[in-house]
Amino acid sequence: MHMVEWKQIEEKWQKRWAEAKAFEIDPDPEKPKFYLTVAYPYPNSPQHIGHGRTYTLTDVHARFQRMHGYNVLLPMAWHFTGTPLFAMVERLKERDPGILDTFLNLYNIPESKLPELMDPVSMATYFAMEIKHGMQRIGYSMDWRREFTTVDGYYSKFIEWQFEKLRQKGYITQGSHPVGWCPSCGNPVGQHDTVGDKEPEIEEFTVIKIKHNDTVFPAGTLRPETVYGITNMWINPDAMYVEASVDGENWVISADAANKFQLLGRDIEIIDEFMGSKFIGITLTNPVTGAEFPMLPASFVDPKAVTGVVMSVPAHAPFDYVALEQLKREVKKNPEKYKFKPEDIKDIESIAVIEIDGYSEIPARDVVEKLKITDQNDPNLEKATKQIYSAEFHGGRMRNNTGQYASLPVQSAKEAVKEDMIAKGSATTMYEMLEPVQCRCGAEIVVKIFENQWFINYGDPEWKKLAHENIDNANIIPRELKQEFHNVVDWLREKACARKAGLGTPLPWEPEWTIEALSDSVIYMAYYTVIKGINEVKPDPETLTEKFWDYVFLDKGDSAKVAESTGYPEDKLKELSNEFNYFYPPDTRHSGRDLISNHLTYMVFCHDGIWPRDKWPQGITVNGSVLMEGGKMSKSLNNIIPLINAIDMFGVDPLRISLMITAEPLKDADFSPDLAKNLGDNLDKFYNKAQEIIAQGKGSNENLKEIDKWMLSKLQGHIADANDAMVELKVRKTIHAALYNLDGDVDWYKKRVAKYRDDPERIEAIKYVEWRVLDTQVRMLTPFTPHLCEEVWEMMGGEGFIAFADWPTVDEKLVDKVSEEIEEVIQTSMEDVQKITRVTGIDAEAIHFYTADGWKWKIYMLALRMAKEGSLNIGNLIKASFKDDEMKTRTKQVPGFARQIVDDVIKLPDRSVDIRLKMGQVNETNILQDAVNFIAGETGAKIQIGAESDPWIDDPAKRAPRSKPYRPAIYVA
Ligand SMILES: [Zn+2]
Numbered sequence: 013m014h015m016v017e018w019k020q021i022e023e024k025w026q027k028r029w030a031e032a033k034a035f036e037i038d039p040d041p042e043k044p045k046f047y048l049t050v051a052y053p054y055p056n057s058p059q060h061i062g063h064g065r066t067y068t069l070t071d072v073h074a075r076f077q078r079m080h081g082y083n084v085l086l087p088m089a090w091h092f093t094g095t096p097l098f099a100m101v102e103r104l105k106e107r108d109p110g111i112l113d114t115f116l117n118l119y120n121i122p123e124s125k126l127p128e129l130m131d132p133v134s135m136a137t138y139f140a141m142e143i144k145h146g147m148q149r150i151g152y153s154m155d156w157r158r159e160f161t162t163v164d165g166y167y168s169k170f171i172e173w174q175f176e177k178l179r180q181k182g183y184i185t186q187g188s189h190p191v192g193w194c195p196s197c198g199n200p201v202g203q204h205d206t207v208g209d210k211e212p213e214i215e216e217f218t219v220i221k222i223k224h225n226d227t228v229f230p231a232g233t234l235r236p237e238t239v240y241g242i243t244n245m246w247i248n249p250d251a252m253y254v255e256a257s258v259d260g261e262n263w264v265i266s267a268d269a270a271n272k273f274q275l276l277g278r279d280i281e282i283i284d285e286f287m288g289s290k291f292i293g294i295t296l297t298n299p300v301t302g303a304e305f306p307m308l309p310a311s312f313v314d315p316k317a318v319t320g321v322v323m324s325v326p327a328h329a330p331f332d333y334v335a336l337e338q339l340k341r342e343v344k345k346n347p348e349k350y351k352f353k354p355e356d357i358k359d360i361e362s363i364a365v366i367e368i369d370g371y372s373e374i375p376a377r378d379v380v381e382k383l384k385i386t387d388q389n390d391p392n393l394e395k396a397t398k399q400i401y402s403a404e405f406h407g408g409r410m411r412n413n414t415g416q417y418a419s420l421p422v423q424s425a426k427e428a429v430k431e432d433m434i435a436k437g438s439a440t441t442m443y444e445m446l447e448p449v450q451c452r453c454g455a456e457i458v459v460k461i462f463e464n465q466w467f468i469n470y471g472d473p474e475w476k477k478l479a480h481e482n483i484d485n486a487n488i489i490p491r492e493l494k495q496e497f498h499n500v501v502d503w504l505r506e507k508a509c510a511r512k513a514g515l516g517t518p519l520p521w522e523p524e525w526t527i528e529a530l531s532d533s534v535i536y537m538a539y540y541t542v543i544k545g546i547n548e549v550k551p552d553p554e555t556l557t558e559k560f561w562d563y564v565f566l567d568k569g570d571s572a573k574v575a576e577s578t579g580y581p582e583d584k585l586k587e588l589s590n591e592f593n594y595f596y597p598p599d600t601r602h603s604g605r606d607l608i609s610n611h612l613t614y615m616v617f618c619h620d621g622i623w624p625r626d627k628w629p630q631g632i633t634v635n636g637s638v639l640m641e642g643g644k645m646s647k648s649l650n651n652i653i654p655l656i657n658a659i660d661m662f663g664v665d666p667l668r669i670s671l672m673i674t675a676e677p678l679k680d681a682d683f684s685p686d687l688a689k690n691l692g693d694n695l696d697k698f699y700n701k702a703q704e705i706i707a708q709g710k711g712s713n714e715n716l717k718e719i720d721k722w723m724l725s726k727l728q729g730h731i732a733d734a735n736d737a738m739v740e741l742k743v744r745k746t747i748h749a750a751l752y753n754l755d756g757d758v759d760w761y762k763k764r765v766a767k768y769r770d771d772p773e774r775i776e777a778i779k780y781v782e783w784r785v786l787d788t789q790v791r792m793l794t795p796f797t798p799h800l801c802e803e804v805w806e807m808m809g810g811e812g813f814i815a816f817a818d819w820p821t822v823d824e825k826l827v828d829k830v831s832e833e834i835e836e837v838i839q840t841s842m843e844d845v846q847k848i849t850r851v852t853g854i855d856a857e858a859i860h861f862y863t864a865d866g867w868k869w870k871i872y873m874l875a876l877r878m879a880k881e882g883s884l885n886i887g888n889l890i891k892a893s894f895k896d897d898e899m900k901t902r903t904k905q906v907p908g909f910a911r912q913i914v915d916d917v918i919k920l921p922d923r924s925v926d927i928r929l930k931m932g933q934v935n936e937t938n939i940l941q942d943a944v945n946f947i948a949g950e951t952g953a954k955i956q957i958g959a960e961s962d963p964w965i966d967d968p969a970k971r972a973p974r975s976k977p978y979r980p981a982i983y984v985a
Pocket of ligand 1: 194195196197198451452453454455
């Protein structure tokens with residue numbers, strides 16, 4: 013076998029594509045367009061194979077559409093905006109050992125290169141070139157003439173225009189709002205700035221003012237409605253607390269909470285510091301019910317979370333339930349350790365305030381007992397808490413002990429209780445991170461009320477309506493994510509859009525602010541369509557005024573006047589507008605799932621806010637990430653393979669197809685070096701098989717036999733499967749249809765025709781079938797393994813690049829379901845023979861096939877008809893069978909046989925039921941007789957075929973009565 017010389021054919025075809033400018037796409041009025049984009053990378057590191065999935069899928073999609081006759085544009089650019097590069101440059105300048113190790117050993121950057129990288133733009137440029145090199149080597153069909161960076165002068169003018177448009181529509185606001193904030197960098201942070209790219213999500217907590225005399229112990233909670241169920245409070249005895257004046261009231265909160273309240277703009281003055289243990293045993297009063305309860309110690313209380321003091325509602329909060337039970341046990345065991353006595357707490361009982369179907373009076377106890385949790389530090393408590401929270405939120409009702417809220421659904425009571433307490437001064441609110449998030453600099457992100465901050469107001473209700481409409485009409489792949497997009501549209505609020513540091517475009521009306529990375533990356537799909545033309549004219553960026561962009565993107569104004577006022581040549585200006593109007597709206601946007609909650613939805617909003625409906629995004633394709641041998645890829649696990657290394661290790665096409673074959677929509681793809689090698693072997697086999705077929709020639713379809721028609725019909729089925737899967741970008745299914753399932757049938761076909769390869773009357777038909785299969789298969793594999801397919805296509809004498817050949821479609825004339833059903837008789841018979849010889853260990857000398865008698869066929873046809881009508885069951889079938897007089901002579905056989913047939917027919921696909929109904933009784937004896945040479949050749953045995961009731965058959969083991977339609981009985985001797 014010849015191994016594919018990957019490097020050689022990769023270079024060959026990449027050079028040919030480049031020379032032919034194959035993927036440099038201009039408007040073509042004769043051809044429909046398909047415009048897709050994928051997130052431009054933030055170049056702060058080389059790409060690894062984890063990045064390969066999203067970009068490869070986008071390229072596969074582009075190539076698939078190209079083979080459907082579309083003029084497909086796939087451009088690429090670089091996102092330099094933001095601050096993380098600054099931090100990296102600093103660490104590099106300090107020769108931080110971690111960064112040095114990564115740069116020298118993981119990224120293989122030569123030591124001598126390092127000084128060049130000690131400036132943010134140089135570092136970004138270096139990595140951008142590195143990533144571009146990788147994208148070119150992996151064969152992405154991109155139009156590189158449209159490349160840019162987000163700090164280019166033209167881009168800045170474009171972003172200024174975007175912000176002017178949003179401001180004119182009233183979507184830009186200024187004010188004081190909570191933002192995720194890094195205290196160490198002194199900046200608001202977005203997803204791109206955090207460790208693990210976690211979105212900093214801010215939640216508004218209700219803070220209930222629970223008092224001891226005049227001192228407030230403010231309890232932060234997401235469940236204000238449970239205030240009626242408080243049995244005690246918790247404090248961490250070993251954490252530091254402060255007594256402070258907060259907006260004129262005397263509060264006790266954790267030292268961490270005091271810092272947070274400061275950032276939230278509270279007027280706060282610290283009076284004294286204590287350990288939490290000081291407050292244990294004091295008596296507190298419920299501000300709503302007036303009930304009194306004690307302060308108790310609990311280690312689960314995190315002084316960093318919310319206020320650091322916690323109200324305890326054991327009936328509905330698993331943490332509280334477990335901590336209380338645990339404390340009761342411990343106090344009983346070691347009473348001397350505690351300031352209070354066992355009898356002080358042994359009578360504390362849960363107070364149920366919410367009722368919910370499927371749970372007992374104390375829902376927290378149900379879940380805790382089910383999960384067998386007894387310790388307040390058990391990690392399962394998080395899960396238990398979420399479960400109760402969600403169940404009670406969606407299905408709970410307030411009990412009679414909750415005053416005016418009794419019988420309200422929890423969903424409404426939550427807000428009502430909160431509003432009423434705030435109105436009475438017994439509660440307030442505070443913003444807090446929903447989950448801890450770390451800045452890339454290492455500091456913990458906190459919430460800060462930011463004064464005079466600029467926001468894009470995604471909370472605008474009219475704007476939300478447009479976004480919902482766009483999502484409704486968009487082709488979202490996978491479809492089940494549509495609701496997730498709607499949810500994000502609903503909960504998005506003001507998004508801080510500028511900061512006072514980093515690379516990027518100055519805010520046009522207040523240039524000391526720089527527009528941040530998630531706000532300058534939402535409509536650049538439009539910019540790709542015009543930047544190539546602008547680069548040809550090379551105007552002074554300052555001349556690209558609002559009027560210029562208005563004309564190009566919104567058809568506003570008169571071209572002559574705009575040309576005059578900007579100095580931009582009028583014909584070139586019209587070209588830009590034409591190009592934009594040709595490629596817009598964007599057909600799909602590819603991205604990872606983690607960007608639904610920000611980038612992808614912002615993209616929808618900003619398009620809808622600026623453009624009329626006919627320019628709105630038409631589709632979004634979302635995919636998961638890549639695992640390495642079942643685990644997460646991470647630097648610390650040392651299992652990151654840089655993309656460039658993977659290309660050298662496996663070859664581009666094996667790498668591409670192995671990234672795709674494990675890629676189920678929404679699931680993480682699981683890459684492994686073994687898988688890539690294995691697929692490389694498969695492609696070697698494909699290449700060799702192709703060479704053989706090409707050498708033998710195209711043949712002729714003049715004299716096709718049943719088995720040839722069978723192969724061609726099966727081929728149509730695989731085309732249909734691949735098509736159905738590809739429309740939803742289910743690439744794993746597509747590859748299985750195009751490669752494995754098709755190959756399985758080809759192997760069978762080769763066995764069936766092996767005997768005729770020397771037969772001059774048959775060989776031309778065989779060549780024809782094999783050529784046709786190859787021609788189809790190479791087209792279907794092209795999006796995945798484009799280099800190998802070009803090579804095979806060239807050997808086949810195909811016209812032009814296969815990249816532009818037609819994707820196969822089902823040829824209905826070749827669909828021959830009857831021959832498929834007939835061949836199945838032979839396939840199942842052969843499988844049965846193999847099973848028997850395997851189980852018995854008999855080296856077959858003779859094989860007897862016994863086919864079913866007519867009465868069995870009658871019952872079988874009855875069963876098929878009933879299956880089609882939906883009335884098939886054993887009783888019905890037996891009753892119907894006995895209406896036939898012939899059956900009355902077989903009263904013992906009919907019921908048993910009917911039972912077996914019901915089992916068989918129920919498993920049959922609907923399509924087969926239809927076809928078998930149409931075919932009626934099949935002459936299986938003839939079918940097997942036609943394949944007798946093949947069966948004898950495969951088994952080396954003598955073959956005897958007869959109907960079960962034929963008097964001459966030899967049936968020493970009494971097997972013949974077991975025969976069924978489509979399943980002859982078999983005896984191996
Ligand atoms: Zn930071």
